[in-house]
Amino acid sequence: MNPVRLAVIGAGAIGRKHIEVIQQSSESILVALADPSEQAKELADALGVEWYADINDMLDEVKPDGVINATPNTLHVPCAMACVARAIPVLVEKPVAESPERARELVDAARRNNVPVLVGHHRRHNALTAAAKALIDGGKLGKIVAVSAHWMLQKPDDYFDVSWRREPGAGPLLVNLVHDIDLMRYLLGEIAEVQAMASSETRGFANEDSAVVNLRFACGTLGSAVLSDCSVSPWSWEMNSAENPIYAHTPENCYLISGSQGALAIPQMRWWRYGEKTGWHEPLISETLPVDAIDPFILQLNHFIAVIRGEATPIIDAADALRSLEVIDEIRQAI
Template sequence: MITTRIAVAGAGYIGQAHMAALLQSPTCQLAAVVDPSPGARPLAAQAGVALYTSLEEMIEKDRPDAVVLATPNQLHVAHAELCMNAGLAMLLEKPLAPTVEEGRALVRMADEKGARILIGHHRAHSPIMAKAREVIKSGVLGRLVSVMGSALFVKPDHYYADAPWRRAVGAGPILLNMIHEVHNLRMLCGEIVAVQAFASHAVREFPVEDTVAINLRFANGALGTFMLSDTAASPRSWEQTSRENPAYPTYEDEDCYVVCGTDGSLSIPTMRLKTYPRSEDRSWWKPFEVGVVGMIRQDPITHQMEHFGAVARGETQPLVSARDGLLNLEITDAIVRAAKTGRVIEINLS
């Protein structure tokens, strides 16, 4: 079988995850690593591939079939433009750009060039999310009413010391973490049309936030609340509940989302389902039928890489398009603006 040669630019945490997925892929192979930092050299050597200090050098000397762009957020646009001009398919990590304006320009360029871009919202490839969407779409919950979500965890101090850009404007947990949650919430409950938020940086005192309380309104009338913090000692985050990434300790009895409808609720990722057996019996004095939805747990990064290989070969369209990535960025930007102004920010879906 001819495998798809994919280079990884950026050998940080997420870049290393992509490298690992490529090294075990049956349809793709790691072609090269692109990173100017000294720490990238042993990683490339261990993987048995060439190391380049720039994308330009790699494209000139050993052009791959596609590129994973796992570089710092501030470099996403320049690197994406370089890959588009070279005609290379790309898996572009989220956010697709540091600002909405740059994201819109990137999407326009992608449309003009017919670029093949998959945005790295890897949870879109999670079997847990696929099953949750299936349950909600089945109608067993009735009409959607609300969603409660959280991403509460503690990032250690060295996370910021190792990469100071993470504490600068253009990073922070809203863009680095909440943007994942935005895409999950859109998959589960539909389009988000308005947001409110309070933000604080009282604990870390960085220029960016460390804790945010968010309200959401969906196009179908459902409402949502979300708590986000990278300094809250809690396991109620996707990483610590989904059991998809062995790098994180997990807690089987914890959830990070509860989706509620008129007939029942689904807790995710435990997949505990509580429903009323008949609509006429809906009442807090009546007992629920209680069960757990069966599903499998697999690494979504692995699924994402197989999908990206198919996108690079022209076999399928991206599950998360550049326009999806832009809308996720616009919503997270709206959350930032809502926190700064105290206003409700409406989302333009047109």
């Protein structure tokens, strides 16, 4: 089978990661970059691929088999709509849009035109996620009672030199917590109720730099999430999962899930339970679940290629990603 011809829109931080994995794959080739920046033009020249400042010109002239849209949040919907209008499957980075209203436009257009839209919640492709889901769905933890999620780290100051990252809405609720919310929905089901508080005291930006959130899942599980992009801490998916070498690795856990029969610490994948006798006087038994360390961006790309070839439907489409975005919106309203 011929490799699929892919174009990347937005060759910034995460766009370059997508380009790297496309180039490692024998099932795909990079045919064009669309990004008006000088750095993107230089990158296209260095890679020997077509460069376009305008995405519509690129789509009409190159006619790629699929597109990866790694533009700033507010461009996700217009760029994805341009692909959908031309019946080109698209992988849109998360969050699917900057607001639920905008995301609904894309959901409708994708349905109307019957074009697959995959959303870049790449943690769903991680083997750690698959192992946790198998344990939970297999009933090994019993009824899930509570989950505690931690996303606390320090983004370097120059991260904010890029203007859109300082603009209202582009704080860690939308850019980062949306990943954790999506992962918790995937593992534990829909979120029915939220409470929240936020602070922008440390960075002093228009956006929040820290927040705490309480969650009630439809299945009855209670949860809490703590996030901060300005605190020194070893606890976050980025630093704990080792899935992307650009982040320093700290071998800690960022999700603690406890049920009536056992508990799981993710991503170290330590599974805790009692033997015959239960209760706090008894010793807990634990084991570490073996998980293959495969780059989830490679697995995500393989999945996108299967979607383009009509062999799979998106593991997370625009409608599903909209629900994760709606939870972020509900959190914002609660704040």
